[in-house]
Amino acid sequence: MKKGKYELGRMLGEGNFGKVKFARRVDTGEAFAVKILDRKRILDLKITEQIEREITTLKLLKHPNVVRLHEVSASKAKIYMILEYVNGGELFDKIESMGRLSEQFGLKIFQQLIDGISYCHDKGVYHRDLKPENVLVDAMGKIKISDFGLSALSQQLWNDGLLHTTCGSPHYVAPEVLLNKGYDGAMSDIWSCGVILYVILTGTLPFDDQNLAFLYQKIFKGATQIPNWLSPGAQNLLRRILDPNPRTRINVVEIKEDSWFKQNYAPAIPYDDDDMYIDDVSLSVKEPVDADEHRNKSTLINAFQLIGMSSYFDLSGFFEKEDVSERKIRFTSNYPPKDVYKKIEDLVTEMGFQVQRGNGKLKVIQPTRGCSCPRSAGSLSVAAEVFELSPSLYVVELRKASGDSSLYRQLCSKISDKLSAYKSVPLLKMHSRMTALKTI
Incomplete structure (x- = not known):
């Protein structure tokens, strides 16, 4: 074509x-x-x-x-x-497949990440959704920061010189962003870079909890354990970046002066302005369309906006837009978690997968020879989380870790059709409850 x-x-x-x-x-x-x-x-x-x-x-x-x-x-x-075109895929997939990266390779990745985000800040661009899923890695180990859908420009700063839209991904968002009182876009990006560095070097998240309210409490306190098997230089830099106080947190200039960071550091050189053949057409996404054509047929609920209504914190602005990507969908359901997992198990079994239960997880594996399963030649890895919003209303989140995208979309469509809520349920006292499903 x-x-x-x-x-x-x-x-x-x-x-x-x-x-x-x-x-x-x-x-x-x-x-x-x-x-x-x-x-x-x-x-x-x-x-x-x-x-x-x-x-x-x-x-x-x-x-x-x-x-x-x-x-x-x-x-x-x-x-x-x-x-x-970046031929190596997401940093997330590389970490998932390797468990964690060596300190030498991880430092190389982090140096490039800081180079890229420092350049963005110099241009007045703040990413606001930095995470391993939004960092691409090519076959040579060179990284490319992607997905600027939640980014902000310096023109969006308020009179106080701060940004005020609360957005990002829960495990990577800076504590000052959650306070909903304004924040420095550059310093919040640095925090996210620090979380990414921790994940790169350890293969785990520095702040994690099944309850989002408790997760945010840990982030506010900067409560994390830095492994002592990391080099003293790496430990020191992580502590200085994951400082919950943005006023004392290390900035980009100080990071570049850090002795551990400077090991074999070769700063990248930005491209010349004329080294592009970009078509600068004036583009608007909106086009005159008949009203019936673009009327919403279903509602995508942002679980984190709803959880933000909790009395724990004022997080009502969390995610200004639904985080829509090929890796994640969310929908509401009236079924409790136990029934959700049972119905998912029944559904994927009907599709030809084999299902195993154990350790609180449900695994779906490639069928045995002779079993007909649509497009099952490759493996598929999907995570499901269930958020309890009230005793009779839940949000189901399906997230693809790896595998065939078409099969993933087919699976998500069947699951959401079967489990989606069909009636409005008033929101009562807010709770958050998350459990995980891993399909392989």
Whole structure:
């Protein structure tokens, strides 16, 4: 399939509002990733501002450690983002497969992460959703920061010089962001980088709890154990970054002066402004569409916004938009966790998978020879979390760790159709309860 000067090829990923395909520029033979966004789906999900912000931000950034946007074009139904092709996948997948990275390799990754985020800050861009899922790693170990959908520009600072939109991912969000009193975008990004460094070096999260309220308490206190088997330099830098007080937390300049950080450090050089052939067309996601065409047919509930209504903290602004990606969906259900897992087990068994229970988890494995399972040649790893919002209302979150995206979407569709809530239930006293499902 040909689109303009690009020849589109295999599918690289599939999300709630579009697909990513491999592409090759016909005249040069260069490889790219084409993000194909569905306008109607964007309107349905009410993420117009998020997409336009990502496009605007990526046009500003030209750095070896930030994924590059080369061109944008649009038709009445689709938006095409021509992006740099990164052939190694997500940092999340690399850590998951290896358990943890060596300190030497981890430092190399972290140096590039700091280089990239430092450049973004110099350009007045604050990412606000840094996590291993949003860091791509190529085959040579070079990283690219991606997914700027929740980013903010310096023009969005209030008169007090701070940002005030509470957003991010729970385990990686800085404590000052949760306070909902304004925060320094650069310092909050540094905190997230520190969490990523901890995950890289240890294979575990520095702050974790099944109860989100308790998780936030740990983040506020900076309550984490740094393994003593890490080198003294790594331990010291982690402590200075994971300082819950942003006024005393180490900043980018100080990180670059740290003796452990400076080992074999070679700063990346930003690209020249003219080293791009980006199409600077004025683009608006919104197009005149018949009202019936983009009316929401279902409601996506943000569990963290609802949990933010808890009396523990004022987190009502948490996630200004639903975190929609090819890796995660959320929906409400009237079934309690026990019934949710039983129905999931019944459903995946009907699809031809074999199911095993143990240690509070449910595992789905590749069927035996001769068993018919749709597109089961590759493995699939999905995590499910159930949040209790009231005695009769729950939020089910399905998240793909790895595996076939098409099969994942098919599985999610069947599960949400079977378990979604069909009646409105008033919210009572807020609780949060999370349990995990791992399918392999």
